[in-house]
Amino acid sequence: MAADFLAACRGQPVERTPVWFMRQAGRCLPEYRALRRRHPMLEIVRTADLAAEVTLQPVRRLGVDAAVLYSDIVVPLAGIGIGLRLEAGTGPVIDEPFRSATDLRRLRRLEPDEDVPFVGEAIRLLVKELDVPLIGFCGGPFTLASYLVEGGPSKSFTRVKELMLGDPATWAALAGALADLAVTSLRAQVEAGAAAVQVFDSWAGALTPGDYRRYVLPAARRIFTALGDLGVPRVHFGVGTGELLGLMASAGPDVVGVDWRVPLDEARRRVGPAVAVQGNLDPARCLAPWPVVAEGADEVLARNGGRPGHVFNLGWGVQPRTDPGVLARLVDHVHEVSPPLNRAFAAGEAPHG
Amino acid sequence: MAADFLAACRGQPVERTPVWFMRQAGRCLPEYRALRRRHPMLEIVRTADLAAEVTLQPVRRLGVDAAVLYSDIVVPLAGIGIGLRLEAGTGPVIDEPFRSATDLRRLRRLEPDEDVPFVGEAIRLLVKELDVPLIGFCGGPFTLASYLVEGGPSKSFTRVKELMLGDPATWAALAGALADLAVTSLRAQVEAGAAAVQVFDSWAGALTPGDYRRYVLPAARRIFTALGDLGVPRVHFGVGTGELLGLMASAGPDVVGVDWRVPLDEARRRVGPAVAVQGNLDPARCLAPWPVVAEGADEVLARNGGRPGHVFNLGWGVQPRTDPGVLARLVDHVHEVSPPLNRAFAAGEAPHG
Numbered sequence: 229m230a231a232d233f234l235a236a237c238r239g240q241p242v243e244r245t246p247v248w249f250m251r252q253a254g255r256c257l258p259e260y261r262a263l264r265r266r267h268p269m270l271e272i273v274r275t276a277d278l279a280a281e282v283t284l285q286p287v288r289r290l291g292v293d294a295a296v297l298y299s300d301i302v303v304p305l306a307g308i309g310i311g312l313r314l315e316a317g318t319g320p321v322i323d324e325p326f327r328s329a330t331d332l333r334r335l336r337r338l339e340p341d342e343d344v345p346f347v348g349e350a351i352r353l354l355v356k357e358l359d360v361p362l363i364g365f366c367g368g369p370f371t372l373a374s375y376l377v378e379g380g381p382s383k384s385f386t387r388v389k390e391l392m393l394g395d396p397a398t399w400a401a402l403a404g405a406l407a408d409l410a411v412t413s414l415r416a417q418v419e420a421g422a423a424a425v426q427v428f429d430s431w432a433g434a435l436t437p438g439d440y441r442r443y444v445l446p447a448a449r450r451i452f453t454a455l456g457d458l459g460v461p462r463v464h465f466g467v468g469t470g471e472l473l474g475l476m477a478s479a480g481p482d483v484v485g486v487d488w489r490v491p492l493d494e495a496r497r498r499v500g501p502a503v504a505v506q507g508n509l510d511p512a513r514c515l516a517p518w519p520v521v522a523e524g525a526d527e528v529l530a531r532n533g534g535r536p537g538h539v540f541n542l543g544w545g546v547q548p549r550t551d552p553g554v555l556a557r558l559v560d561h562v563h564e565v566s567p568p569l570n571r572a573f574a575a576g577e578a579p580h581g
Numbered sequence: 582m583a584a585d586f587l588a589a590c591r592g593q594p595v596e597r598t599p600v601w602f603m604r605q606a607g608r609c610l611p612e613y614r615a616l617r618r619r620h621p622m623l624e625i626v627r628t629a630d631l632a633a634e635v636t637l638q639p640v641r642r643l644g645v646d647a648a649v650l651y652s653d654i655v656v657p658l659a660g661i662g663i664g665l666r667l668e669a670g671t672g673p674v675i676d677e678p679f680r681s682a683t684d685l686r687r688l689r690r691l692e693p694d695e696d697v698p699f700v701g702e703a704i705r706l707l708v709k710e711l712d713v714p715l716i717g718f719c720g721g722p723f724t725l726a727s728y729l730v731e732g733g734p735s736k737s738f739t740r741v742k743e744l745m746l747g748d749p750a751t752w753a754a755l756a757g758a759l760a761d762l763a764v765t766s767l768r769a770q771v772e773a774g775a776a777a778v779q780v781f782d783s784w785a786g787a788l789t790p791g792d793y794r795r796y797v798l799p800a801a802r803r804i805f806t807a808l809g810d811l812g813v814p815r816v817h818f819g820v821g822t823g824e825l826l827g828l829m830a831s832a833g834p835d836v837v838g839v840d841w842r843v844p845l846d847e848a849r850r851r852v853g854p855a856v857a858v859q860g861n862l863d864p865a866r867c868l869a870p871w872p873v874v875a876e877g878a879d880e881v882l883a884r885n886g887g888r889p890g891h892v893f894n895l896g897w898g899v900q901p902r903t904d905p906g907v908l909a910r911l912v913d914h915v916h917e918v919s920p921p922l923n924r925a926f927a928a929g930e931a932p933h934g
Contacts, residue, residue, distance in 0.1 A: 384864070384865060384900055385865060386864075386865045386868055386900050386902065389863070389865040389866070389868070389869070390865070390868045390869060393865075393866060393868075393869035393870075393873045394868075394869050394870050394873065433842065435842075436841050436842060436844075436863055437842075437844060438844075438880065439863075468821055468842070470823045470824055470842070471823055471842050471843055471844070471847075488789050489786065489788075489789060489790075489821070489823070489824050490824055491789070491790060491791075491824070494824075510742070510789055510792075511737070511739075512737060512738060512739045512742040512743070512746075513742070513746060515739055515742070515743045515746075515747075516742070516743060516746035516747050517746075517747055520746045520747065527791065547737055547739050549739065
């Protein structure tokens with residue numbers, strides 16, 4: 229049901245638990261890989277009809293309840309002139325990493341129509357085609373800062389933490405500028421037709437709760453507050469954020485995304501009753517035999533116990549070797565299994581009330 | 582105090598909170614880097630007097646309360662003939678990754694005196710020199726299996742999870758064989774003179790609690806049970822294991838290591854009162870200005886609140902760019918700050934009782 233995704237984000241009752249997959253548009257689909265043989269990633273992102281086509285591929289094939297724009301969280305950075313490239317299998321690589329306060333000058337305000345016109349164009353194409361909501365997205369402050377400062381993906385995040393802990397004033401200015409970038413980007417995506425937004429602060433889980441609260445939460449709060457008037461559901465997500473779920477919920481999103489490490493009932497306890505949850509099947513589980521996949525999905529649904537405010541998803545992006553047939557079957561399975569649970573909750577008979 | 586480390590592991594009162602650092606022997610020390618310019622890592626590991634020298638370097642320089650043998654968790658695998666190399670900056674790379682049940686034949690029983698004689702030799706050299714306890718170690722079942730199956734370090738652990746979820750019988754045989762390898766290796770290390778042991782199931786945090794309980798905990802329990810008669814403290818550690826701490830404690834160790842993501846008071850709640858804790862300062866924090874390092878250490882100590890059964894450590898290995906002067910100062914700081922806390926607890930005045 230096209231309406232279920234938005235309703236679930238808002239904590240309202242749904243007919244069937246809605247499903248989408250992070251990175252549903254991408255390497256697990258043969259039609260995407262065929263396109264990628266002809267076009268580099270950033271070229272697809274920057275060509276509205278190609279980006280729209282890739283965004284539509286999983287909607288056609290998988291039966292998901294939402295589309296997610298094919299793009300990358302570093303696209304707005306490239307848009308304001310930060311030199312970078314997307315390396316397949318690695319991630320974003322920044323030509324000249326940020327190392328001091330003077331680098332802040334390189335962050336100017338995003339002008340969506342001039343800097344990333346293809347984003348709005350792709351969204352406008354998509355809303356004409358889609359019969360499910362389109363999710364727009366951006367990177368969160370810590371995650372974008374980590375790419376800028378580390379120069380690319382990191383295992384230890386030592387350089388970005390060095391800046392954060394050693395020069396809090398520069399850090400605050402950087403995080404604030406990245407929050408503004410996020411707001412400008414997301415507002416433009418919603419104005420073009422996105423019906424929901426997700427902030428990927430994917431790597432925030434590398435921080436202690438104390439450091440997250442002090443150095444990242446203010447910028448995260450700024451983002452969600454500045455989007456409030458748009459009236460679209462706002463999702464806040466990171467991996468490995470078990471200890472941060474309550475703080476991430478306090479930033480003001482409608483939905484908190486949960487990876488696979490925290491059981492969903494415990495995640496709900498941490499985010500509190502006012503915020504919906506999204507997740508939380510281990511993406512690697514989708515490579516296992518079907519009964520194991522189904523068992524995992526059933527556990528996620530049982531731990532939610534039919535409560536309103538659950539969007540089914542993986543705990544992180546679809547793994548490239550995933551069989552899209554399994555994902556399609558998973559969508560059907562969640563749709564088939566969840567109505568009785570959802571009805572039981574409505575009738576006050578939830579197995580995990 | 583040489584006795585404080587072992588006492589703290591056993592939950593007994595100590596004069597000062599003991600301190601050591603994972604990877605204290607290694608790249609942060611200039612004397613180590615000098616040696617590494619002349620010898621590859623595996624050559625140092627396999628040459629008893631070089632391994633002993635590298636093990637002693639941080640004890641001389643940092644004033645830590647325990648030494649940890651310079652070696653690698655894959656050394657016993659190499660000892661039984663698994664072709665592998667240690668790539669600096671990457672980690673272990675396996676020549677021919679495990680892909681099916683037939684690969685299990687490649688795992689034979691470890692004969693420590695023949696297969697890894699240098700380990701016992703280095704330990705026997707060290708116990709003559711050291712006036713602090715020596716910690717021996719091994720890899721945990723999931724972590725060793727992940728290297729064998731993935732062929733090296735992994736971000737997604739999809740291949741090892743595929744085996745685990747898709748072929749539970751082969752997985753159980755693999756995990757069991759790796760548990761036996763751990764037991765044989767650790768028993769030999771203790772017989773040679775190691776006064777404590779640590780099982781690094783470093784990557785177990787990639788698993789859901791349900792999968793950890795079903796597929797890894799039995800093998801972990803087998804390790805700790807089989808070491809019980811030795812009477813040495815046994816530490817169980819992994820990163821990103823916030824949701825697994827209670828399960829890891831239930832495997833039977835004396836101490837559970839805690840990374841930096843879970844505040845130490847919450848970690849203690851999860852492991853329960855019968856098990857000591859080790860950790861949990863963010864290693865990246867040691868690259869910050871000294872007051873920020875000290876503040877972080879003070880928070881760890883305050884959250885422990887002077888309770889017996891705390892070994893101060895980082896939440897993961899020392900980062901290579903760390904200034905060893907900061908580590909030495911950190912040892913002194915913990916030693917100076919902790920006695921009043923420890924005494925307050927003994928007198929029933931702990932700030933976090």
